[in-house]
Amino acid sequence: MSFKRDKKEEEDSGGNPYQNLDKTIILQEARYFNQSPVNPRKCSLILTKILYLLNQGDQKFTTQEATEAFFATTKLFQSKDVMLRRMVYLCIKELSTLAQDVIIVTSSLTKDMTGKEDLYRAAAIRALCSITDSTMLQAIERYMKQAIVDKNPAVSSAALVSALHLSSTAPDLVRRWANEAQEAISSDNAMVSYHALGVVAGSKRNDKLSTVKLVTRLARAPLKSPYALCHLIRLAAQLVEDDDSDAAQPYIEFIECCLRHKSEMVIYEAAHAIVNLRKTARDLAPAVSVLQLFCGSSKASLRLAGARTLARLTAKHPTAVAACAVDLENLISDPNRSVATLAVTTLLATGAESSVDRLMKQISSFVSEISDEFKIVVVRAIRRLCTKFPRKHQSLAAFLAGMLRDEGGLEYKAAIADAIIALVEENAEAKETGLAHLCEFIEDCEHTALAVRILHLLGREGPKSRQPSRYIRFIYNRVILESGPVRAAAVSAVAQFGAQRPELLPNIRVLLARCQLDEEDEVRDRAIYYSAILDTGDQQLINDYIVNVPKPNPVLLEKALRDHLATTPDEPFNLLTVPAEEERKESKEAIVEIEVRKPVQMSIEEIYAEQLAVIPGIERLGPVFKTNTPVDLTEAETEYRVRLLKHVYARHVILQFECVNTLSDQLLEQVHVRLDVPPEYEIKSIVPCQKLAYDKPGSVFVIVEYPCAFLDSLGTFGATLEFVVRDCDPNTGIPDPGEGYADSYPLEEFEMGCSDQIRARAGSDDWEQTWERAANAPEASDTFVLSQNDINEAARAVCEHLGLPKAAVVGDAVKDIRGGGIFRGGAPVLVRARLAAAGGGVTMKLAARSPREDVAQLLLAAVG
Amino acid sequence: MGLLDKLSVWLGRGRAEVTVLVLGLDNSGKSTLLQALRPPDARAPPQHAAPTVGQTQEHFTSGGVAFSAWDVSGAPRHRALWERHYRRAHAVIFVVDSADHLRLVVAREELELLLAHPDMFGRRVPLLVFANKHDAPHALAPMQVAAALGLERITDKPWHICASCALSGAGLADGVAWLARQLRDAHLPHAHT
Numbered sequence A: 001m002s003f004k005r006d007k008k009e010e011e012d013s014g015g016n017p018y019q020n021l022d023k024t025i026i027l028q029e030a031r032y033f034n035q036s037p038v039n040p041r042k043c044s045l046i047l048t049k050i051l052y053l054l055n056q057g058d059q060k061f062t063t064q065e066a067t068e069a070f071f072a073t074t075k076l077f078q079s080k081d082v083m084l085r086r087m088v089y090l091c092i093k094e095l096s097t098l099a100q101d102v103i104i105v106t107s108s109l110t111k112d113m114t115g116k117e118d119l120y121r122a123a124a125i126r127a128l129c130s131i132t133d134s135t136m137l138q139a140i141e142r143y144m145k146q147a148i149v150d151k152n153p154a155v156s157s158a159a160l161v162s163a164l165h166l167s168s169t170a171p172d173l174v175r176r177w178a179n180e181a182q183e184a185i186s187s188d189n190a191m192v193s194y195h196a197l198g199v200v201a202g203s204k205r206n207d208k209l210s211t212v213k214l215v216t217r218l219a220r221a222p223l224k225s226p227y228a229l230c231h232l233i234r235l236a237a238q239l240v241e242d243d244d245s246d247a248a249q250p251y252i253e254f255i256e257c258c259l260r261h262k263s264e265m266v267i268y269e270a271a272h273a274i275v276n277l278r279k280t281a282r283d284l285a286p287a288v289s290v291l292q293l294f295c296g297s298s299k300a301s302l303r304l305a306g307a308r309t310l311a312r313l314t315a316k317h318p319t320a321v322a323a324c325a326v327d328l329e330n331l332i333s334d335p336n337r338s339v340a341t342l343a344v345t346t347l348l349a350t351g352a353e354s355s356v357d358r359l360m361k362q363i364s365s366f367v368s369e370i371s372d373e374f375k376i377v378v379v380r381a382i383r384r385l386c387t388k389f390p391r392k393h394q395s396l397a398a399f400l401a402g403m404l405r406d407e408g409g410l411e412y413k414a415a416i417a418d419a420i421i422a423l424v425e426e427n428a429e430a431k432e433t434g435l436a437h438l439c440e441f442i443e444d445c446e447h448t449a450l451a452v453r454i455l456h457l458l459g460r461e462g463p464k465s466r467q468p469s470r471y472i473r474f475i476y477n478r479v480i481l482e483s484g485p486v487r488a489a490a491v492s493a494v495a496q497f498g499a500q501r502p503e504l505l506p507n508i509r510v511l512l513a514r515c516q517l518d519e520e521d522e523v524r525d526r527a528i529y530y531s532a533i534l535d536t537g538d539q540q541l542i543n544d545y546i547v548n549v550p551k552p553n554p555v556l557l558e559k560a561l562r563d564h565l566a567t568t569p570d571e572p573f574n575l576l577t578v579p580a581e582e583e584r585k586e587s588k589e590a591i592v593e594i595e596v597r598k599p600v601q602m603s604i605e606e607i608y609a610e611q612l613a614v615i616p617g618i619e620r621l622g623p624v625f626k627t628n629t630p631v632d633l634t635e636a637e638t639e640y641r642v643r644l645l646k647h648v649y650a651r652h653v654i655l656q657f658e659c660v661n662t663l664s665d666q667l668l669e670q671v672h673v674r675l676d677v678p679p680e681y682e683i684k685s686i687v688p689c690q691k692l693a694y695d696k697p698g699s700v701f702v703i704v705e706y707p708c709a710f711l712d713s714l715g716t717f718g719a720t721l722e723f724v725v726r727d728c729d730p731n732t733g734i735p736d737p738g739e740g741y742a743d744s745y746p747l748e749e750f751e752m753g754c755s756d757q758i759r760a761r762a763g764s765d766d767w768e769q770t771w772e773r774a775a776n777a778p779e780a781s782d783t784f785v786l787s788q789n790d791i792n793e794a795a796r797a798v799c800e801h802l803g804l805p806k807a808a809v810v811g812d813a814v815k816d817i818r819g820g821g822i823f824r825g826g827a828p829v830l831v832r833a834r835l836a837a838a839g840g841g842v843t844m845k846l847a848a849r850s851p852r853e854d855v856a857q858l859l860l861a862a863v864g
Numbered sequence B: 001m002g003l004l005d006k007l008s009v010w011l012g013r014g015r016a017e018v019t020v021l022v023l024g025l026d027n028s029g030k031s032t033l034l035q036a037l038r039p040p041d042a043r044a045p046p047q048h049a050a051p052t053v054g055q056t057q058e059h060f061t062s063g064g065v066a067f068s069a070w071d072v073s074g075a076p077r078h079r080a081l082w083e084r085h086y087r088r089a090h091a092v093i094f095v096v097d098s099a100d101h102l103r104l105v106v107a108r109e110e111l112e113l114l115l116a117h118p119d120m121f122g123r124r125v126p127l128l129v130f131a132n133k134h135d136a137p138h139a140l141a142p143m144q145v146a147a148a149l150g151l152e153r154i155t156d157k158p159w160h161i162c163a164s165c166a167l168s169g170a171g172l173a174d175g176v177a178w179l180a181r182q183l184r185d186a187h188l189p190h191a192h193t
Helices: A002-013 A023-034 A040-056 A063-078 A082-095 A102-114 A118-131 A134-148 A153-166 A171-175 A178-185 A190-203 A208-220 A226-242 A246-258 A264-276 A281-295 A300-313 A318-322 A325-331 A337-350 A353-369 A372-388 A390-405 A410-426 A428-442 A448-464 A468-481 A484-500 A502-515 A521-536 A539-547 A554-567 A604-612 A767-776 A791-802 A853-863 B002-014 B030-037 B076-081 B104-116 B142-149 B172-187
Strands: A640-648 A652-661 A666-676 A682-687 A689-692 A698-705 A715-727 A741-746 A750-752 A758-762 A779-786 A815-823 A828-838 A841-849 B018-024 B055-062 B065-072 B091-097 B127-132 B159-163
Touching: A023 A040, A023 A063, A040 A063, A040 A082, A063 A082, A063 A102, A063 B055, A082 A102, A082 A118, A102 A118, A102 A134, A102 B055, A118 A134, A118 A153, A134 A153, A134 A171, A134 A178, A153 A171, A153 A178, A153 A190, A171 A190, A178 A190, A190 A208, A190 A226, A208 A226, A208 A246, A226 A246, A226 A264, A246 A264, A264 A281, A264 A300, A281 A300, A281 A318, A281 A325, A300 A318, A300 A325, A300 A337, A318 A337, A325 A337, A337 A353, A337 A372, A353 A372, A353 A390, A372 A390, A372 A410, A390 A410, A390 A428, A410 A428, A410 A448, A428 A448, A428 A468, A448 A468, A448 A484, A468 A484, A468 A502, A484 A502, A484 A521, A484 A539, A502 A521, A521 A539, A554 A604, A604 A640, A604 A652, A652 A666, A652 A689, A652 A715, A666 A682, A666 A698, A689 A698, A767 A815, A767 A828, A767 A841, A779 A791, A779 A853, A791 A815, A791 A828, A791 A841, A791 A853, A828 A853, A841 A853, B018 B030, B018 B104, B030 B055, B030 B065, B030 B091, B030 B172, B055 B172, B065 B172, B091 B104, B091 B172, B104 B142, B127 B142, B127 B172, B142 B159, B159 B172
Parallel strands: B018 B065, B018 B091, B091 B127, B127 B159
Antiparallel strands: A640 A652, A652 A698, A666 A689, A666 A715, A682 A698, A715 A741, A715 A750, A758 A815, A779 A841, A815 A828, A828 A841, B055 B065
């Protein structure tokens, strides 16, 4: 009772003593550091305040203020108080990125780091590494090497972790400490051993052979430290993933052997690694049984680990997980809600249709008690259920709608909206109910981004429904009640209805007319724009500008506009030259990978735009039309590896030869490419690669102008790599004195085909009409006999030649390929091909329509 | 020395250490000199001193005065940092390599900048100049160094030059004793009356 009261009082009176700190006052106080003798207690307090402010981040220090504070702090080195000194180290570390001239404490820190006081040494090393730049590193190298092999584990660990941090800025230097780190791996201290392994493995990250050696050696003589062992398992798993052959067998054996280790951490890491490897369900059995044991453990963390890994595994091997159903059932009533959630969702994913209702009931009993993160897990599970059991959509949608009404953050709400959107798109029966739920949701949605997305969806799906007018009321409510961006989105959605449902057009006109009086510019602009287009009554115009609007890739569009302003601001900008946004690839989600490794999705054009920027005069070529996927011009395991990228522009092509020198004892200089171009092509300029060091990719760029006639643009290029070789020291990369010798290296030939120059896409639903509309455009057609025997194979080959995706093929016995695209320079083209098997061969009738007849002919020539 | 002993007890207890700046061009011998001034038991084993980066801090006692010495790097890129210490310095030790004829002008220029700095100008801060490495061949005599540095023109500060050899420690005690005397005089003018 009394304890309770104390606690309450504490809460009342306590609060944060560092609240309401003011930056200027503290900087004033920091001047106190200059006084002597130093008062350690008072100075520690001031340092604490500075640290608090720095970490709070709402009152940012300017460079000058930080430098002032930093120099004042350095004065405290004259005090011998241990606690104060350690505070000084912390402060130096925090200020090191903000202040100038931080290197002035280098000598003070080296003194502490090599001194007798053990309490100073580890912290001094960490502070030292945070203040040194790469130029000063040489000076402290000797001390670092000593510290790494120091017998004090704290010092050794500090040095190793610092080395790990430094390896991002000065990898070469840290690589030289590998011998010392190697020695530290066998340390008795668990942490030192782990950190040392981290440094050694990090320094060999790019060198597969020595990583293999390292793992093999350490796997044979097992490490004592469980942390280090976990890291080793990860390294081994990485090796197995890179190499599927039998050579990886010893690593798999090693990992499986770790399943019997006495430390739970190691067991889990091994099980996790096995589950992650792409293997069959049978190989997983030992790992799964370990996870199953974890589920029954008395420790909550182990239960969570087991349930979580099993949950992730369901997507890949549902059958393997199904065996654990009993254990998971037990976890449903687990006091830890996170564990219970994972158990339920896993069971949902593996269970039969009959058990869905029961499990859903279980979830709803505790859904309000779990955190957003796990609610998202539940939502994802339900979303998968929708796909798996379409018949259950009624109850699932109702459940999702219920969750949508609950409190929750944007991410959670977005996940639910995603799930409903997916439901609407996949299941025609669920469309009406799903849309109704979404309509209800936007009535009371505080997240602008989400509201805009849902409005867009309503605009797309609403007009196709049975009673479109229902949705218009919801959408128009937004126009009256919401903020600017939402109103603008609502206007666009309303316009969609007008464009697709002629019977509603008069009403829509009235609504748009009202929107023209809006106070927000964007809303007015859109309303006027859409009214004007709808008023024309031109079906083609409406289709192109309201219903089927191409969406250019925003990043490239921005770049193209900037280039356009820089070079030819007076000419009109052609939107067609910007690549359209690619259809989102089948979302792999986290299901396939059990670990969440999400690469940032970037289109290939975005990745290379930066590299191309080095070419002088690149902006004169205009925006990049298309970058083709790279082609290898050498065998995989050769001295020099060369990949070719074709960056296609309206009138030119930039050939980027991405070269990698795999010989550590050679340095290549003045690398360029001698090109044999087909007739009519003209080489404009070559940007050689001045220096190609070992394992550092470099690129040679060749700008080639296309022939005037499109038809001449098909051809074969020959290429030879030419360079000057200089022998060098494999360790330092410093070339031997003296002249090098010239050498050349033949590359494989490559083609410039039709698919390289066209941005194609598969025909959509309304392809038939588009084709008809283009009837008066010039057409080229011909009949071919294809060499392939199998009609599927033939269809695939044709698609490849034309650059069309596989989705363009429809039909079974008679294959129909339909597609369209834009040729470089902006000419649209439509193509249709009919393939039929006829007496052992395949015949094809190919027709192409384009306003530019030569483009249509080129398409035919590409196949012929 | 009864009076002095009493004085030092009184000084040691009542007054804190005196802050003294040790300045000079790179490779003039500042760190070695301070190393030689440390009490024998705290002295690190003799080794070739590495160039100081930034600053280090030493404590030593002489003539009853406790010194807290700031050894500031003399490398060209770090010389700009000297001025950060001027304000709180009670005394300055300027170390010159008397065998480095060529760079004497540089030392003179730096010294002039130091004396003209707002934080230094007009303050009665004792200036002790060590003509270091006097055992080296071709070393200049202290008087020649004084002339080369233009010390005779200094009017606002007491100054003193003495030859020294930081490696052997010769001459250091004399110089520091002068400094201690100056500081005592400055802070306790009544002690002599």
